[in-house]
Amino acid sequence: MxxxxxxxxxQAIDTGIPAAPPSNPGHPSGSGESLRRKGASRLNKAAPIIAVxxxxxxxxxxxxxxxxxxxxxxxxxxxxxxxxxxxxxxxxxxxxxxxxxxxxxxxxxxxxxxxxxxxxxxxxxxxxxxxxxxxxxxxxxxxxxxxxxxxxxxxxxxxxxxxxxxxxxxxxxxxxxxxxxxxxxxxxxxxxxxxxxxxxxxxxxxxxxxxxxxxxxxxxxxxxxxxxxxxxxxxxxxxxxxxxxxxxxxxxxxxxxxxxxxxxxxxxxxxxxxxxxEGHFSEWGGGVASAGDELSFxxxxxxxxxxxxxxxxxxxxxxxxxxxxxxxxxxxxxxxxxxxxPPRDSASAGxxxxxxxxxxxxxxxxxxxxxxxxxxxxxxxxxxxxxxxxxxxxxxxxxxxxxxxxxxxxxxxxRPAAPQxxxxxxDDAAAPQRPPAPADPGAGEAPPxxxxxxxxxxxxxxxxxxxxxxxxxxxxxxxxxxxADEPPAVYQLGQGLRELAAAHPDNRFVVYTYEETRVLDYLHVPVSNRRIETYDYFIADVQADPGATILLTDHVLKGFEAQVGSLAGQVKPIAAYDSDPLFDPVYGHIALYEWVGEH
Amino acid sequence: MRMMVKTAMLFIALFLALAPAGAWAYSYGDANTEDVAETFKLVVSDLGKTPADWTGAEAAHKERREEIASHFGEEVAATLDANFRSRDADVTIANYKAILIMNLDRRFDNAIQSITDYTQAKLLLAKARATYEALVPYAEAKLSKSELDGLSADFDAALEAIGNPGLFGVGKKEADGQALQTAVNQVYGALKPLFPYAPGEAAGGAKDPDAAVQAAEPDTIDGTKEHAAMERENKTNPAITVGVIAGIVVIGGGAVFWARRKGLL
Structure with missing residues (x-):
């Protein structure tokens, strides 16, 4: 209001000044405000160079x-x-x-x-x-x-x-x-x-x-x-x-x-x-999925x-x-x-x-x-x-x-009817690209x-x-x-696993992960790592190699818990790695657990 | 008019709010899976439960029985049936691992035979690798880390050996059948002794169990085996597909032409 x-x-104050921008495209206006214009036009002229x-x-x-x-x-x-x-x-x-x-x-x-x-x-x-x-x-x-x-x-x-x-x-x-x-x-x-x-x-x-x-x-x-x-x-x-x-x-x-x-x-x-x-919708087998899947619309x-x-x-x-x-x-x-x-509004509403x-x-x-x-x-x-x-x-x-x-x-x-x-x-640099001007009934008359x-x-x-x-x-x-400077959490995990393997050369470690496995493989981390989604198969896997020390990440654990309920009693936290979630939205926090099984 | 638009938007909003959002999320699946290996995982998962879930394991096995019988012989399938009937988890799992070895042979052998078909050879190697991955947890207890790394490197060497058409010709490489054969035999030779097959005694009245096993599980792979038709992999006949599409185009074009002649369009 x-x-x-x-x-x-x-408007009252402005009446002495000729209508400023739109009515007369392409025509360099020589108005009374030349000083201000000059500064602006200098900036406008320099703008492309500055942009480059x-x-x-x-x-x-x-x-x-x-x-x-x-x-x-x-x-x-x-x-x-x-x-x-x-x-x-x-x-x-x-x-x-x-x-x-x-x-x-x-x-x-x-x-x-x-x-x-x-x-x-x-x-x-x-x-x-x-x-x-x-x-x-x-x-x-x-x-x-x-x-x-x-x-x-x-x-x-x-x-x-x-x-x-x-x-x-x-x-x-x-x-x-x-x-x-x-x-x-x-x-x-x-x-x-x-x-x-x-x-x-x-x-x-x-x-x-x-x-x-x-x-x-x-x-x-x-x-x-x-x-x-x-x-x-x-x-x-x-x-x-x-x-x-x-x-x-x-x-x-x-x-x-x-x-x-x-x-x-x-x-x-x-x-x-x-x-x-084919694998689109079935890959995670319902056991685990993106956190977003549980959200309502x-x-x-x-x-x-x-x-x-x-x-x-x-x-x-x-x-x-x-x-x-x-x-x-x-x-x-x-x-x-x-x-x-735009004057058109009321006229064209019908x-x-x-x-x-x-x-x-x-x-x-x-x-x-x-x-x-x-x-x-x-x-x-x-x-x-x-x-x-x-x-x-x-x-x-x-x-x-x-x-x-x-x-x-x-x-x-x-005012949609006016030429753009x-x-x-x-400035008339943009003039050649101007779209074909639609008919403009009296665009020039209305004073701004x-x-x-x-x-x-x-x-x-x-x-x-x-x-x-x-x-x-x-x-x-x-x-x-x-x-560019802070190692992502996955890199820290890889380093942690390296150190763990070096500290216990006699132990055989197996770490179960989700998507981290791809990065660990890329980094040639000298610890076996496997991607796993299904809890039952994990148990069968653990039984396959009773001599190994089983590690798993929090993403895996969360997926298992979605399938079989809380497993808090069967794991022991051993390390956590963090990087800025702005850089690593899903894997910015990785916790590593050791599987101790049922006592 | 405005009223109608508003009502429609309200309905759409309600529908969207109530519908399960998860159904829309998509991700790309993994083509690198092998049915036999997936079945193996299901079987060991079910048998690893306490108590063992024999019904689940048998159901999973039934899905795969036909494939096993056609590729590794009726004798092998019958032996597994007997294993399942006897409710002996250790023997069943051991024989299923041996089936994975047979599957390695099948995929490797086929890959050698289709070395001129890059896609096919690559897909077969991927399936062999998926089979291998299913065996790794068991192999880890028996082989050293460096030996396993060597097997992994052999798989990479096999992949290199089938060549590569390159991306727009960049990175083009010719296939090398001899290198492929060497690489796959190294993998196969290292794994086969670890997972021996135990033929069933009177399974299905097979005449010569040893010969059947030798056929399913040879000592070396040379790419000369006769294989059962891969009915599972070639469901679509490209000629028919192209024919159907061409037919639709012709009929559709004719319809448009006719409609224009009649002045309907």
Whole structure:
């Protein structure tokens, strides 16, 4: 309410000043505020150079903080794949990630260490993704704000942590930015060249990380929009549809064929795919499962949105970052609220839903389109991915920062009928990419109301965003350094077992584990270790070798207790290993027990 | 309109909140499992209980009996039946371990025969390895750590020996039949004496038990054995699959064409 009042007052004061940004795109305005403009335009001019420098700096720092550890089952899978690519032996695990492994194979020639080869690839791709992020942001933001978006995304601590681990998330996200940019270009002008580029990059994305498939909704969307165009042309539809489908399929076939050949042919690949997917739901035999499986949907949703996406993903469990981001959100909401109301609202409320939806699908704005794709991925990550591993939500982090910046400072096209134009009137770099302007009945006439307060809110938003960047850089920089320095709990377990075996050379130790076994094998820990899930079989195993000292980890024990009730009397705790659960979400705490059996 | 959307969303939310979320979580299974070894695990688990669960063990064994009879001979299957009937856990388990040895022979022998078929050879080696893993707890009491590490290295050598098509041609390697034969015989030769087979006395009236055992469990593997058809592994005929897909495409295309001619589309 108060805002409205301020608006009015602002308007009164502002009346002497020509309408500032949107009405006259592409035309450098020579207004009375030249001094302030000059400072802003200087910053705007320097922004691209700063962005490049920042990307290089970020890459250089990340390069020095590459983690030497192979801390999880999945990471061991990737690292082993560099020596021998073998899907059946789960190196890497299904579905293969062929482009990612290829890239690391190439980089390994220069880097040597397999884990660091993957991390180097992540860093190179991450730094290069600044370009598509910039181009996307520049569609609606000033260069200065685009720079802020780039910084927000690059320094985002959880993303940064993923970059310097031998996992495919960070590489996938980097390619995702290229895809989103290409897709947006194709949506804006649906030429064959642009559509092919989008589909090709989508093929790359799938070959790097298949679990980002929900973003393929964008390709379907593109097809729907193109279909609508083609229908308008009154020519034959089918050939075009076939060509589109052929391009889309061809781009996917590239990596699928590569995978199939790596398995010796299509038949073998299919056989393998069936074998892998058969085990989907039965692997753990009901005895044990991801902790998330016991959650009801509501609890799962809460954990997903609250813990995985926000607390861990966006804020890396830092209260200061949380507070700063909340302030930015507030500024963004206020700024969006202070924007001139689209006059269309009341007039079009009565219009039919279907045509409006169709029109939106064909001419959606950037924020809406990004939110739709991110929403699709979010739903998939919530429902189908392992909720114990927050890394699955990482693609959402960057998109959310971009959306927040758009909310805060996008050129005022909350009025959907107005042509989309960059906020800075002095800049016309983005003009060529501007989407075809829909008919705009009298967009220029309405004088901007409350321009001053909007400007104040934008400035406040920019300052807060800069503060968030600073906090993120401090927190993220410290976290990646620590991740590269602190041995994960599994490594500590391996070291503990080594020492135990060395101290008792006459004893025969057998340690029962879950997924830790993969890392222990990778580290060549000189103690027999076995993965086990079923309690009855464990007992039979123990009887098989009565002379051995039986050890088991807390994950195994918990699984057994879910099957047969408390076993507290039959085990004796002997050691516990801890690392930061931010780095090792599932195996950040490992307790080692000795099995003493029934007395 | 808005009312309807809201109601629909409420229903969806309710449905999602009530449905068991776990059913959606997915993970990739492990193709590296061997049915005979899994059955062995079930049998020893059931017989290891106090008191031994003979019904469970026999049920698990029945599932696998046909496979055992067709690959290792009716005599072996009959012996196991007799073991189960006599309710002697030690002998039953010992013979089941011997069956795992026979299974090693079967998988190794097949792998040598299919060395030109990379996928098949690799799958067979993986199944052999799964069989071996089931025996490891028992072998650990009898072999030293370094000997076991050697066996593990032999498996790796066997995997190297079948070659590798590489990823997009990177890491391509040719197959080496001789190396494969050497590697698998080292594993087999080390394990076979540890888990001897005890033929049943009058099991099913076999004429020559020793010959039957020798057939199921030879001293060395040379990849010349006649094997029972692998009916379990080739359930789909690719020609038929391709034919069916092509048929559907043709019929569907024809339907679309017809519909367009009639002006329905």
């Amino acid at each position: 108060t805002l409205r009042g301020d608006d009015k007052m602002d 420098l920042v990307a290089l700096l970020w890459a250089a720092y990340s390069w020095t903080q590459r983690s030497p550890f192979v801390a999880s089952w999945d990471e061991a899978d990737f690292v082993l794949a560099l020596d021998r690519f073998d899907l059946l032996a789960m190196q890497p695990h299904f579905p293969g990630y062929p482009y990612f492994v290829m890239g690391a194979m190439a980089l390994r020639r220069f880097v040597g260490d397999p884990a660091r080869a993957y991390e180097s690839l992540n860093i190179v791709l991450g730094a290069a993704s600044v370009y598509p992020i910039w181009r996307l942001a520049r569609r609606r933001l000033t260069p200065a704000w685009s720079l802020l978006v780039v910084l927000l995304i690059l320094t985002s601590p959880y993303l940064w942590l993923q970059t310097v681990r031998p996992m495919s998330e960070a590489a996938g996200i980097a390619v995702l930015w290229w895809y989103l940019w290409c897709w947006r270009r194709a949506m804006e002008r649906r030429t064959w060249g642009r559509m092919t580029a989008a589909l090709f990059v989508f093929g790359l994305l799938m070959g790097v990380r298949l679990s980002f498939a929900p973003f393929g909704l964008g390709a379907c969307w593109l097809l729907a929009a193109a279909w609508a165009d083609w229908r308008g042309e009154r020519r034959r539809l089918w050939p075009k549809l076939v060509i589109f489908a052929a391009i889309a399929a061809g781009c996917q076939l590239l990596w699928v064929a590569g995978l199939a050949l790596s398995e010796g042919g299509v038949r073998g690949f299919l056989q393998l795919a069936v074998a892998f997917t 509501a609890a799962r949703l809460l954990r997903f949105a609250g813990d995985n996406v926000l607390w861990t993903g966006m804020f890396a469990r830092s209260t200061a970052l949380f507070a700063a981001a909340a302030a930015l959100l507030l500024a963004a909401v206020l700024s969006a609220g202070a924007r001139p109301r 219009a039919r839903l279907a045509p409006r939806a169709a029109a939106w699908l064909r001419r959606s704005g950037l924020p809406g389109a990004l939110a739709a794709l991110a929403g699709a991925y979010g739903a998939w990550a919530l429902l189908a991915q392992n909720i114990d591993k927050p890394r699955h939500i990482t693609p959402l982090i960057g998109v959310m920062w971009l959306l927040l910046a758009l909310l805060c400072a996008a050129a005022p096209s909350a 134009s960059p906020a800075a009137p002095g 109301r409350g321009e001053r307060i909007r400007r104040a809110l934008r400035t406040a938003g920019a300052l807060i965003a800069a503060g968030v960047v600073a906090l993120q850089a401090a927190r993220g920089g410290a976290l990646v350094a620590r991740q």
